[in-house]
Amino acid sequence: MTRSTATHAHAIVLGASMAGLLTARVLSEHFSQVTLIERDPVADRPEARKGQPQTRHLHGLLASGLEIMTRYFPDLMEALEAGGAIVGDFGENMRWCTYGGYRQRFTLGSKAVLMSRPFLEYLVRTRTLAQGNIALLDNCAVRRLLTTTDRTRIVGVEVEQRTQDSAVTVLNADLIVDCTGRGSRTPQWLAELGYTAPVESEVKVNVGYATQIFRRTPSDDYARDWVLITPEAPRETRFGAMFPIEGDRWIVSMGGWAGDHAPTDPAGFLEYARTMPTPDIYNMMRQAEALTDVYPHKFNSSLRRHYEKLTRFPAGYLVLGDAISSFNPTYGQGMTSAAMQAAALDELLMQRHGNLTDIAPAFFKRAAKIIDTPWQLAVGEDFRFPQTTGPKPAGIDLLNRYVAAVHRATLVDPEVGRAFAKVMNLMAPPPSLMTPGMMVRVWRANRQLHRMPQPIPGNIAAAAD
């Protein structure tokens, strides 16, 4: 990693969750000092804090996100494995049931890691703070932005310590990045300063999550497999996921779209597992010891703030991560989108030799390009459900018919499965599923499926033993 030639004195990152940590790590290459400001108290251990309740739920890390993280933290993979996370090829330990069968396994050629989100974040945090020029001010809430008198530049923040005396401090910086997540107050702060707030795209999905953790016996046959059950929409509305994580545990998250949410009493949660098209999760839950209660999480809508469309924006200030775009989490894209945006900021600063003049429009343009693909994938799938509302991409119904054929093809053709996995892991663009060669494979696989008895012999039945 090369540092910018024009190194600035101080950067501030608001929010020390995944986007904030990765942004601080990146900025440490370009600024003499980086300060992370976090509202919650942060303990020196893996934990789900009050300000990021979603971290109690199953978090999959896409292969492209893992690749970026290991670029900035070269020993991350070893540390994950040493701590008990499961590291393996994405396609080899997969038990992904969808459209009436299991996708064929394949070798993706890229590693996947299965761990709890607090553990991943703990490793990222300890490595970020070990950087030497990054400091964490926790238990401190950002109250407002400070500007030059003409309000054209953000020069600092007012921070309230969440101790008994609620002391207020002022911190100045050359660049401030808002990584405070979906609840970001930047739109209001901008309006208060006389700027226009960004236009928002909101796609309502009414998804509900529920999660419980169980003891895992590492010697069990399937103890390193990850199970995913995704619906054949709109006929089915439920999803289920069961991932092996560190500490010899299973994490199970289940839920559904359009209000078809999982109950949070253990008996009801088990019964919900029984309704899944494959009994993988149910069988494990029936036998294993539950280690936690069932935690709920409601996710009403995917939300995107179009900062790239603003014509006026103050200098010295950026927004990154969920604060720009928060996707329906069932597609597992949020951390990877944040990592890609942080890497794009790094690249931009390197290309400009650290020059911060007009960096906001340049960064928001790149961030929007990054967000376009996961947004299109998530929103596209969500519009399979007639209850989904919001800005619907043109031609999505037709495209979804083809994507349904791709899903079905993955039940018999591992090559189609590999191509699909590359797109969903944000390693290849969606049009790579529409090359003439791939379309022929999809058509052939669907023809083959039509001739097979249902359910496909040796598929669901074999795996569900």
Ligand SMILES: Cc1cc2nc3c(=O)[nH]c(=O)nc-3n(C[C@H](O)[C@H](O)[C@H](O)COP(=O)(O)OP(=O)(O)OC[C@H]3O[C@@H](n4cnc5c(N)ncnc54)[C@H](O)[C@@H]3O)c2cc1C
């Ligand atoms: C149920 C659920 C499951 C998910 N599953 C996945 C998954 O499988 N894979 C995946 O990649 N992503 C997943 N996500 C998304 C993922 O959690 C986020 O994308 C990720 O945490 C990055 O978000 P962030 O850092 O931008 O914001 P957040 O994680 O929301 O963090 C914001 C931080 O800012 C702090 N903060 C807020 N206000 C202030 C303030 N005024 N002053 C100081 N600090 C402040 C908060 O305390 C918090 O620490 C899931 C999300 C949900 C809801």
